[in-house]
Every structure is written in C-alpha cells, then in structure tokens.
Amino acid sequence: MGSADSSGADSQAGAQGTEAQPDSAKAGSANGTSARSGGTSARAGSGATVAKSGGKVPFCRTSDLIMDASDSSPDQKVGEITVQMTNKGGSTCSAAGFAGVDLKDADGTSAPVHRGGEVPRITDLKPGDTATFSISYKVDFSGDSLASPTDIIVTPPNETHSVDLKWPADALKLGGSYDESIQVHPVGIAN
Numbered sequence: 001m002g003s004a005d006s007s008g009a010d011s012q013a014g015a016q017g018t019e020a021q022p023d024s025a026k027a028g029s030a031n032g033t034s035a036r037s038g039g040t041s042a043r044a045g046s047g048a049t050v051a052k053s054g055g056k057v058p059f060c061r062t063s064d065l066i067m068d069a070s071d072s073s074p075d076q077k078v079g080e081i082t083v084q085m086t087n088k089g090g091s092t093c094s095a096a097g098f099a100g101v102d103l104k105d106a107d108g109t110s111a112p113v114h115r116g117g118e119v120p121r122i123t124d125l126k127p128g129d130t131a132t133f134s135i136s137y138k139v140d141f142s143g144d145s146l147a148s149p150t151d152i153i154v155t156p157p158n159e160t161h162s163v164d165l166k167w168p169a170d171a172l173k174l175g176g177s178y179d180e181s182i183q184v185h186p187v188g189i190a191n
Contacts, residue, residue, distance in 0.1 A: 057094045057124050062161040064089030069152055071171040072134065079137040079172040083154060083165065084190060087125035095131045096123040097157030101184045103149040103167075110153060111178035120157075120186035130190040137182040140175035147174040157187060 065085045072082040085095055097120045101113040113135060123131050135152070155162040174182070 057092055059158040060085070060087060060093035060095045060125060060156055061089070062156055062159050062163060064093060065095075065156060065163075067154060067163050067165060069154075069165040069168055071168040073139075073172050076172065077139060079139045079174060081135040081152065081168060081171060082132050083135070083152070084130050084132050085125075085156060085187070086130040087127055090127055092124055092126045094122070094124050095157055095187045096120055098184060098186050099133050099157055100155035100162070101135060102153040103147075103178060103182070104151040104153055104164075105148060106150045113178075113182050113184045114180045116183040116185040118186050121188060123187050123189055125189075131187045132190045133187045134185045135182065136185065138175035140173040142175070145173055145175050147176065147178055149174060 064087060066088050067083060067085050069081055069083045071080070073080045083099070085099075087093055087095075098115050102110040103113060104110040116136070125131055140147075149167045152165045152167055153162050154165060
C-alpha cells in the first residue's frame with residue numbers, strides 16, 4: 001500500500017511506505033495509492049460541528065500526517081475507499097471532523113464529495129496513531145459510467161493544505177455521476 005508523506009503546501013514529494021519516491025515513480029504505484037502534496041484545496045476540511053476538546057490539543061497539520069488510500073469495499077455491491085491518516089509529528093493533534101475531499105479525473109477536472117449525515121467525534125492522535133475516514137459510493141453495474149476518478153484530493157479537518165492520493169487501482173467502478181450518492185464520512189480512530 002502506498003502512502004503520502006505530506007511535508008507542506010509546495011512540496012511535490014511522493015512516498016512509498018516511509019521512503020521518498022522520485023518524480024518518475026509517482027506515475028504508477030502497483031495498487032494506485034501513491035500520493036504527493038498538492039498546495040491548497042478549494043474546499044478546506046471542517047471540524048466545525050465536533051465537540052470541542054478544550055482547546056488543549058492543536059489540530060493536525062497536513063505536514064504532520066502520512067496518508068494513504070485503499071479499497072475497502074465490503075462486497076461487490078457497495079463501493080468504499082478508506083483513507084488512513086497517521087500522525088508522524090512529535091505531539092498529539094486533533095483530526096476531528098470531516099476531511100475535505102474532491103475526486104479528480106484524468107482530464108484534471110474535479111468534483112467535491114458530499115458529507116455523510118454522521119456526527120463527528122473527538123479524534124486525538126498521539127504520535128504514531130492512525131485515524132481513518134471513508135468515502136462510500138454506488139457501484140457501476142452497467143459499464144456505462146462516465147465517472148472515472150484517478151485521484152482523491154484530501155484536505156484534513158481544520159486544514160487548508162491538501163494531499164493528492166491515487167484512486168486505488170483495485171477499487172470498484174464508480175456508478176453514475178459525481179453527485180450526492182458519493183459521500184465522505186467523519187474521521188475516527190483506526191481499529
């Protein structure tokens with residue numbers, strides 16, 4: 001599984017595990033989950049509806065997180081992508097809320113992913129801890145879907161800097177168009 005080691009808004013470094021990849025290696029990860037840091041997002045992640053943690057724990061910065069995406073579809077009927085965010089920083093940080101997520105096609109156009117109806121929980125990450133969130137979607141059974149994402153642009157909750165993750169190569173085909181049936185769910189502690 002590939003991962004993103006985001007180190008700031010202007011970085012273009014991809015990563016495989018904990019080793020940085022040269023630009024030529026970014027083009028094709030075997031499972032399609034390599035990533036690079038990608039400037040600021042049009043949609044910032046939001047933690048505005050989360051219970052406050054007393055203001056004692058700072059929000060996780062994009063540069064303190066290692067991210068990766070994988071197919072986690074429970075069956076052939078429901079599509080689901082899980083994004084993991086691991087705190088590589090030296091102190092505890094909060095990843096509570098909804099990540100901002102856009103899906104990008106090969107032509108470079110992107111569409112925002114709508115939020116699910118769940119209420120986010122406080123999600124504090126100690127150094128080395130991992131939190132996850134999922135993206136759920138309808139699966140294409142017709143073979144006629146026009147939605148064919150190549151990348152997932154992720155902005156962690158309460159952040160403005162994004163990371164570009166590759167859409168997992170083994171993920172089920174997305175059905176329909178980029179609409180409300182594609183949903184991002186709140187961040188939670190990984191089991």
